[in-house]
Amino acid sequence: MSKNTFNIRTDLALEACELLKTEEEIKLDGIKSSTKTKNGIEITYVEIFNETGSKATGKPIGKYITVETPKIRGNDPQVKENVIKETADTLSKLIKPNKYKNILIAGLGNRYITPDSLGPKVVAKILVTRHIKDTLPETIDENVASVAAIAPGVMGITGIETGEILSGIIEKINPDLLIAIDALAARKFSRINSVIQMSDSGISPGSGVGNKRMTLDKETLGIPVIAIGVPTVVDAATLVNDTMDRILAEMAAASKDKSFYEMLDSIEGEERYTLINDLLTPYAENMFVTPKEVDAVIERLADIISNAINIAIHPALNPGDINRYV
Amino acid sequence: MSKNTFNIRTDLALEACELLKTEEEIKLDGIKSSTKTKNGIEITYVEIFNETGSKATGKPIGKYITVETPKIRGNDPQVKENVIKETADTLSKLIKPNKYKNILIAGLGNRYITPDSLGPKVVAKILVTRHIKDTLPETIDENVASVAAIAPGVMGITGIETGEILSGIIEKINPDLLIAIDALAARKFSRINSVIQMSDSGISPGSGVGNKRMTLDKETLGIPVIAIGVPTVVDAATLVNDTMDRILAEMAAASKDKSFYEMLDSIEGEERYTLINDLLTPYAENMFVTPKEVDAVIERLADIISNAINIAIHPALNPGDINRYV
Amino acid sequence: MSKNTFNIRTDLALEACELLKTEEEIKLDGIKSSTKTKNGIEITYVEIFNETGSKATGKPIGKYITVETPKIRGNDPQVKENVIKETADTLSKLIKPNKYKNILIAGLGNRYITPDSLGPKVVAKILVTRHIKDTLPETIDENVASVAAIAPGVMGITGIETGEILSGIIEKINPDLLIAIDALAARKFSRINSVIQMSDSGISPGSGVGNKRMTLDKETLGIPVIAIGVPTVVDAATLVNDTMDRILAEMAAASKDKSFYEMLDSIEGEERYTLINDLLTPYAENMFVTPKEVDAVIERLADIISNAINIAIHPALNPGDINRYV
Amino acid sequence: MSKNTFNIRTDLALEACELLKTEEEIKLDGIKSSTKTKNGIEITYVEIFNETGSKATGKPIGKYITVETPKIRGNDPQVKENVIKETADTLSKLIKPNKYKNILIAGLGNRYITPDSLGPKVVAKILVTRHIKDTLPETIDENVASVAAIAPGVMGITGIETGEILSGIIEKINPDLLIAIDALAARKFSRINSVIQMSDSGISPGSGVGNKRMTLDKETLGIPVIAIGVPTVVDAATLVNDTMDRILAEMAAASKDKSFYEMLDSIEGEERYTLINDLLTPYAENMFVTPKEVDAVIERLADIISNAINIAIHPALNPGDINRYV
DSSP states (O other): OOGGGSOOOOSOHHHHHHHHHHTTOTTOTTEEEEEEEETTEEEEEEEEOSHHHHHHHTOOSEEEEEEEOGGGGSOOHHHHHHHHHHHHHHHHHHHOTTSOOEEEEEEOSOTTSGGGOHHHHHHTTSOOOTTTGGGSOHHHHTTOOEEEEEOOOOHHHHSSOHHHHHHHHHHHHOOSEEEEEEEEEOSSGGGTTTEEEEESSOBOTTSSSSOOOOOBSHHHHSSOEEEEEEEEEEEHHHHHHHHHHHHHHHHHHHOSOTHHHHHHHHSOHHHHHHHHHHHHTTTTTTEEEEETTHHHHHHHHHHHHHHHHHHHHOTTSOHHHHHHHO | OOGGGSOOOOSOHHHHHHHHHHTTOTTOTTEEEEEEEETTEEEEEEEEOSHHHHHHHTOOSEEEEEEEOGGGGSOOHHHHHHHHHHHHHHHHHHHOTTTOOEEEEEEOSOTTSGGGOHHHHHHTTSOOOTTTGGGSOHHHHTTOOEEEEEOOOOHHHHSSOHHHHHHHHHHHHOOSEEEEEEEEEOSSGGGTTTEEEEESSOBOTTSSSSOOOOOBSHHHHSSOEEEEEEEEEEEHHHHHHHHHHHHHHHHHHHOSOTHHHHHHHHSOHHHHHHHHHHHHTTTTTTEEEEETTHHHHHHHHHHHHHHHHHHHHOTTSOHHHHHHHO | OOGGGSOOOOSOHHHHHHHHHHTTOTTOTTEEEEEEEETTEEEEEEEEOSHHHHHHHTOOSEEEEEEEOGGGGSOOHHHHHHHHHHHHHHHHHHHOTTTOOEEEEEEOSOTTSGGGOHHHHHHTTSOOOTTTGGGSOHHHHTTOOEEEEEOOOOHHHHSSOHHHHHHHHHHHHOOSEEEEEEEEEOSSGGGTTTEEEEESSOBOTTSSSSOOOOOBSHHHHSSOEEEEEEEEEEEHHHHHHHHHHHHHHHHHHHOSOTHHHHHHHHSOHHHHHHHHHHHHTTTTTTEEEEETTHHHHHHHHHHHHHHHHHHHHOTTSOHHHHHHHO | OOGGGSOOOOSOHHHHHHHHHHTTOTTOTTEEEEEEEETTEEEEEEEEOSHHHHHHHTOOSEEEEEEEOGGGGSOOHHHHHHHHHHHHHHHHHHHOTTTOOEEEEEEOSOTTSGGGOHHHHHHTTSOOOTTTGGGSOHHHHTTOOEEEEEOOOOHHHHSSOHHHHHHHHHHHHOOSEEEEEEEEEOSSGGGTTTEEEEESSOBOTTSSSSOOOOOBSHHHHSSOEEEEEEEEEEEHHHHHHHHHHHHHHHHHHHOSOTHHHHHHHHSOHHHHHHHHHHHHTTTTTTEEEEETTHHHHHHHHHHHHHHHHHHHHOTTSOHHHHHHHO
16 A cells, blocks of 8 residues: 555645655546636646545545635635635536525534634525525525525534434435535645635545544435535644655755665655654644634635535525625 | 413413412412422422413423522522532433433524523533443443433524424434423513523423424424523513503502503503514514623523533433533 | 703714704704715714703714614625725714824723624724834835724723723823724614714713713823714613603504593603613613624624724725735 | 753743753752642742843743643543642732732733633633722721733734733732733643643743733833743644654664664754744744644633632632622
């Protein structure tokens, strides 16, 4: 097993592919990837279309689209509007609007831990219509989807698997699509709070701050699942490991006799990651690395994602209508 | 239909009975009520045991026990401990500990509206065990119930009836008891945040701040339901109506010719309430009357109720154990 | 003393004038008032220019401008933008931009009581520049004011008069203008969270939810004070009193013999208010009447007011610049 | 300059001394240190009594007392009570009760960044008496200090140095003692949220999460300053550096030829720290490492510290009294 196919500490397909590239496995069968830039926003399409690609990246087969700009972290209203637009467009393509008539939105994560609270915060801003569809004016009713939304909480607080809660609700209200929002973990600092990943391959709650749980996808829930995620943390072991890579490179560059550092560098990545992780445990087991301004950024991201969802799932409403209803 | 059996603006059986008493219907068939005082706490038992009693009070058949002291609103640790003890004792009797082995706790209400956030706040402090029962030491496992907890949100945010969400989850995890916590509406200012009502007759989510919804009880959910509620608001029309009663009494007392006030007073209570309500609508429709210190008091009440539940449902654990686990 | 000059339960000059009008004292010397409507927003100018006007309204001499629309309570981005623009324009006229070079913003009120937290929430969104003025690009520095901002807290939490704290800070940093933001009390339900009042006559912290304290004005602080306020609550006694007025009118209209109601109505307003207040005390002393959606509306109002202040005090920056800096 | 006297990444005198010990400078003149254990709590006294000691540790001359137990992070009420008692006892000795009659408490830090919000949260729970001293019963008045409390905010939000705000308030209300609470940075993960340091040597606001500012001490403010701090974060560079130390030790232990690792280890600590810091900047500049449960732990620490302060500054009141007043 290649070290790259094992234990890649990222929820972003984008980063999983980058790791492959650095290992010159770039032309691997089973993965397609392309990037374009629009209004200063980088949009990356990754498609994993067979088991080979899935194994190499550690990600399920499916489409992964990221909308990325470090400017999301700032407070520029124009950037915000552009990101909402790109995110809504991407979602629309994944959702194929007007095909799904009954949509359930699930905001995963722990609302009491700021970097994990993105999902619940998005849910609070969704334009739900399931309970008022009968009362909407006929002229717009036709094209408005029936939308419900739930923040199921995390297993540490509920004692119940997120998948069990959602599956119970799905059996009651019979949606034909689930859109799940969750905080993710990234490998690179520079991606924290600056990437929105959307995919049609399902989601494993708690990949970011929490622990891996039962995957939510068509197989487990019986309906298609669109996942939306933003990396909000980097785990402590990843931080140390990546910094060590850079340190060794710097040291080797500065040293006459490079053999020492080359040898050190030659230690298998996975072996080193495990060593670091063991050393940091138990001290750092429950630690995460997050930016100071996390509270404000999570609020803004919740605004962006909820707006994009509202636009994508209610194509008959314009943004002004939506704001009037929420 | 007597005016008393119609539209009584209270969720407290205690207050529904008081209204009857003032109308001298005190010896009505179908209701038993008694009060005792312990450590400065007033404990009132009301039992409504047939349809006559139910009609007179507007409450379903069942037991209603209130633990009441205005001192809950303060911050005295001794009072808090006493209230926790009485509440836990009362719950234990209603729950009949060790009979139920799988308990679901539901914190009803809207976490984004402070006086309606009691339920979700209690849930966050419940000692859930369902997901870790296998890992508990054998010595204590035997007597520890499997407990799960959920804050399902309100229909305005989820688009789904609370009853549908709970019923979906119940079918998945098969608990044998539901304990539901909700904020209530009281008729009297003096009772706001100073009474904890427990009953075995089910609950209608949103009686307090929200609107009436599908009742949660054995009939609708298939399992027994223990309801725990605290009145956290008084509605604006009730406030005006009750104050007018007092004003008329004062005016009559101060006036030589009482006939005017007696006539005014003679207007049917219900007619007057309806008049007031109409006048206040639409201005006051979404208004509520609540004390300034509501944020702090709701936190304390959530502490008290979650502690009492933890003690009552985990009889094998002492309070110290519980604090270590939460 | 006329009943109107005593104990008018409103912080809005607008409402104080309305009360006069109903008493047909409309042409009183010392008060000028005019109203215009722009983009669905009602803008009312009240000027109280001598002691007669001040006594009649219970307000200090000065200009009082209100920007009013019930739509502020909704979530329409166009309305929000219009209200920000009108508020910024009004503030600009009161502030006379570029005259003041060192501005202190004070967000009054208790951040732990939602309807009283407007001031602290505005302060968190102000573009403060005092500490970074040296680092701004020269091209914009010239026209950017030095701005500092403080949320001094309330006396119940600090043990210090707000006036003392501000006066101590003013002596240290020597601003030439204070802008103070506070929650107010209104007389009418319909005005809650739908009016922004700006005035140049100073402010008494705690008029809304708290108790009256030392006035903040040029006399007490040595620098001009612009006050910005929004009524966020109605007190319980006002609610009852105003509802009774309407009830009596309805009853009289419906009755053949109007004499009873006319007599009841003839009881002096102040006498009745005092009676009501006495009856409600102590139950309602610490109660207030507020809308359910108060948390969300206060956030929106803080956004509107902070934006308007940022635009008015930094005339050299456009809204885009401001958002990039905050 | 020794590497130890430069740039030690800790606010804890305890850790500064440990670094010295590892360097065998243990018998340095100018520092005394002793440790005792009581009820599972480790209490360490460090006294730095001259310039030599101050240079070696990078800390000002003064007494530094730490109350330490990892159990603070848990939720055991007995542990909480013990920590409150030890903290109150330590404070009492530093404060010399009954000597100071007018005390100002300052909660430093940014309330909008959870790990930096300890100070403002403590202030909200202090029993302030300055504004009600006249109204206290005579029997207790004599021994109750006049206490005021303020959360001055951080310079990024106020535009004003914390020292300027406090100095302005001190000139107005003339306290004879300042007690300042702030979040700190630690060097070791294991100390996060498990140590309370008290000292009489003043404090530099923003040492923890923010940036170093004007020191608050007797020299700058004119009155004695007691500082209370808890390390709530570790900076990213410290995390990497310390982990690398452990990695190198492990690698050397596991390797036959130790020369490589010994050489790597021999790189000066400061040189390596600087290298790491440079590599992490700008990515990690605004990042911090903090535990998941930070919200709940900060609440508990605020409870503990406010209780300890209330007991230490109001020796005439027992804990029950204090709870009744707050």
